[in-house]
Amino acid sequence: MTISKTALPDRETLLRFITENPDRATKRDIAKAFGLKGDDRVALKSMLRELADEGLVQKDRKQLTRPGRLPPVTLIDITTRDSHGGLIGRPANWDDEGQVAPAVAVRTARATGRSAKAGPTAGIGDRVLAKIFPSKDKTGPAYTARVIKLIDRRKDASLGVFRAMPGGGGRIMPIARQAQELVVDDDHAKGAVDGDLVEIQVSRAGRYGLARAQVLNVVGSVASEKAISMIAIHDHGIPHIFPDRVTAEAEAAEPATMAGREDWRQMPLITIDPPDAKDHDDAVHAEPDPSPDNKGGHIVTVAIADVSHYVFAGSALDREALKRGNSVYFPDRVVPMLPERISNDLCSLKEGVDRPALAVRMTFTGTGQKLRHSFHRVMIKSLAKLSYSQAQAAIDGTPDDRTETLLDGVLRPLWDAYEAMRSGRDKRQPLELDLPERKILLDEQGKVDRVVVPPRLDAHKLIEECMIQANVAAAESLERKRQGLIYRIHDAPSLAKQETLREFLATLDLSLSRGNLRANNFNQILANAVGKPHETMVSEMVLRSQSQAIYSPDNLGHFGLNLMRYAHFTSPIRRYADLIVHRALIGALKLGDGGITAEEEAALTDIAADISTSERRAMAAERDTVDRLIAHHLADKVGDTFDGRISGVTRSGLFIALPQFGADGFVPISTLGLDYFVHDEAHQALTGQETGLGYRLGDSVEVRLIEALPLAGALRFEMLSEGRKMPKGARSFHKAKGASARGRRQPGTRAPRGRR
Incomplete structure (x- = not known):
């Protein structure tokens, strides 16, 4: 910022200088920068005191900073990587419970040029002392940092396979890529036997020979499938142990009361989930619209667990949820975003139990056009917990004792509403890439029993369409209120991917039009390939041509769903993005406590980047686990x-x-x-x-x-x-x-x- 040394700066100029110059913002630095002397220095001191009293600046020793801003030299904990492999960290000492700690892009690569200084090499889990600079890139983290000193190396456990040595002790064969073999003395082996998967910590790294380690925990035989998901958890750095403070906060939570809520406990909402689901975060209901102006129309209600009632911005629960980003699902276990006290108990919409919810009531015409919607903070009591196959069987004519009583009053109205919504979906023409999802089934010993492709039922599609419409309604309401939010965006295929697909399709005498493509352009290609020898091949290539969906505060629309606006709202138990949208709705629609804070709004770009990275991390861990499980299953074949x-x-x-x-x-x-x-x-x-x-x-x-x-x-x-x-x-x-x-x-x- 260019300084004019003519007069005492006004408040706005002074605040801007402090913001843009965090490393030279003492009273003396400011006076020197503005050329102030004598009485002007006295006036500056008075002005700075007023700004501090109003909470617009704060003092750290002699250095002045803006509240929520990082000091010029800060301790940073490196927590993850961005999509390009760059290190991302957060300030180690962040005391403001009500604010989201800002993300920092940490530079450790050797710089070039005469005056460039090489920062120490650091990695995920390390704590570093770093020089902080406000970022010029408005789409990434708010700050960049140059590492001054490596304070502490990562001390959490890593994984390896214990190989016993004659005479006692053993060696650790690493699981992580590029890790080194280690030596374990007999008195540090903790009873591990040959072939055990163990958690270890490096205890001494000598100048010569192999480093030494100690076993912290014996996971079990590496030949067992149960060890395989733990390998992925460690390999991808997925947090899987809740800190004591987080667990204590969850255990201290009390069930919600009726305060500030509408009583919807008489509405016959039901949950429809997989038979092995442990948490139920969405319930649905539908009925014919009684309005004479909407003959043949339907009113569809989607109620979602009110996680925001229990997880407030800046709390220990919230910080841990943001750190995890989402729940991670393996064939033998789930690494949840929130402790079980919250996810499987207080926020699970259990049958016959009062539970707080954020609900959206949507009115559709008989042809699936949405006329209106409204959001409500409510108390519900789920009438029934059904599985997909159970609900589908009832509609198909074979109800059981539980669904027979629900068939006419609850299930059929839902299916009637779905038929209308499906008509609307068909007109919208989203991308029709309905590829089978395989599921690994384990036996009682945790071994791979078989791999199945679960049938794709109308019950699945009904719930999916209800959730899509609820997500659209959330985005629309927040846009209408001009409230910042995190969208789920899916960009159109890049020009390079389009051209690759176009060249491939030409070899099959199929064509892809040029210009502004929509999802139905790809649907036409898929339809032309149905029944042909190359049907599977075309589906694979169309899939590969698509961009990856991510989270962003900037709306680009959702290409695959062919929607102009879309925000994840329906799974706040397992996705942090949905929790942010809940808070935004509560704040914008004035639905009570737990709304989004100003600090969260300012950090939406950082939050979106973090949870997009967490999602990719979870997908990679889940994919690696399936690959390892199948390789393990086929090892004797x-x-x-x-x-x-x-x-x-x-x-x-x-x-x-x-x-x-x-x-x-x-x-x-x-x-x-x-x-x-x-x-x-x-x-x-x-x-x-x-x-x-x-x-x-x-x-x-x-x-x-x-x-x-x-x-x-x-x-x-x-x-x-x-x-x-x-x-x-x-x-x-x-x-x-x-x-x-x-x-x-x-x-x-x-x-x-x-x-x-």
Whole structure:
């Protein structure tokens, strides 16, 4: 900021200077910057005292700062990474319980230039002393930091496999990538035996030889499936133990009362969830609209657990929930965002129990057009807890004792309303990529029993459409009130991805229009491929062309759902984004305590970035766990043959999906045969130069399992199916079309046989 040294600055100029110059904002610095002397210095002192009395500035020793602003040198705890791999931290000493601690982008890479200084190398979990600068990038964290000194290395436990050594003690074979092998003395082994998965902490790192560690906890045999999800938890740095203060806060919570709530306990709301669900955060109800102006219309009510009543901004519960971002679901366990006292008890809409909720009542026409909606803070009492299959069976004509009494008064009105909403959905034309979701079922011992594709019932679609409409209503209400919020946004495919898809579709005589694409453009492609040999292949490529959905305070719309505005509102038990939207609604609509704070509003960009990162972290951990579980399950089936499908084509080889297991493995290009194979990106194919035979995305193939590595979650296959004749374009050998490699038959393997 350029300073004019002519007169005492006004309040606004003074505040702006303190904000923009946190490292030179003492009274002396300010007087020097503005050229103040004599009586002007006395007047400056008086002005600064007034600003402090009004809470507009605060003093840290001699340094002046704005409230909620970080001092120029701050202790930072590095907690996560952004989407580009950069380190993100938060101030270690943040005393204001009512404010969200700002995110800080931590720079540790070596700078360039004569005067550049290299900061110490730091990583996730470390505490550093850092120089703080206000960020110029308004889309990222509010601050950037240059590391001055590494204060404390991460001390929480890491995982490894204990390998016993003759004479006692053992070595730790690391689980985490790029970690080093460690030595454990016998008196620090804590009873671990060979093959145990253990939590360890480095106790001494000598200058020579392997570092030494001590075992903190024996998780169990690494050969057991129960250990596999714990590997992912540690590998991805997912917080899984609630601090004592958080647990105490949850245990001290008392059930909500009727104060400030409408009494909706007589409304026959019901929950419909998977049969093994432990928490129930949404309940639904529908009835015909009695208004003569809306004949054939419906009133649909969605009630969502009022988590904001128990989790206030800035509380220990809130800070831990933001740190986790979302619940993480593994086949054998759930790492919840909130303690069970909140998620499975006070905020679970249990049958026959009074529970606080935030509800939206929506009116639809008979053709699914939403006419109006309103939000209410209520007390409900769920009439029944049903499973998807139970509700569907009743509608299909085979009710049980529980659903028979609900059929006419509760279930049929819901299905009638769904038929109307479905008509509206069909007109909207969201992206119709209905890919099957596989579920791993474990037996009583925690071992993989089988992998199933649960049926996709109308009951699932009914609840899904109710939740989508409630989410839209939340975004609309907050926009109408000009209230800041976190949207769930899904951008259109990038131009590069569009062009890649366009080139691929051209090889199948399919076309993708240019210009401003909408979801129905992709639906037309999917419809044209139905029943064709390349149907699966086209679905895979359309899926890959899509952008990733993220959270943002800036609305870009939701391309996949074909919606102009969309905000997650319906799962505050397991998603922090929904909790923010609840608070925003409570504040904007004046529904009582627990509304969004000014500090939260100012931090929405940081919060959205954090929870988007947490979501990606959870998805990666869940995917890695499934890969490891399946590899573990198939480890004793090496040598067996399987029917698979080519799910990926790269310069290095082919990825093979096993539909019956929901797993992927790899066939290296060097094992495909003696031909010289070319990678054709446009055709998504590997083609032999001599024979013209090859393999293409979506092809059904037979493979033999050669290797299964449970800890890495990796499967390696041998191709048994002979390649098929490739289209002429797929045999173009221009270098621009991709790299090529000569297949080399491995010793002990036979030549490919014909496809079955």
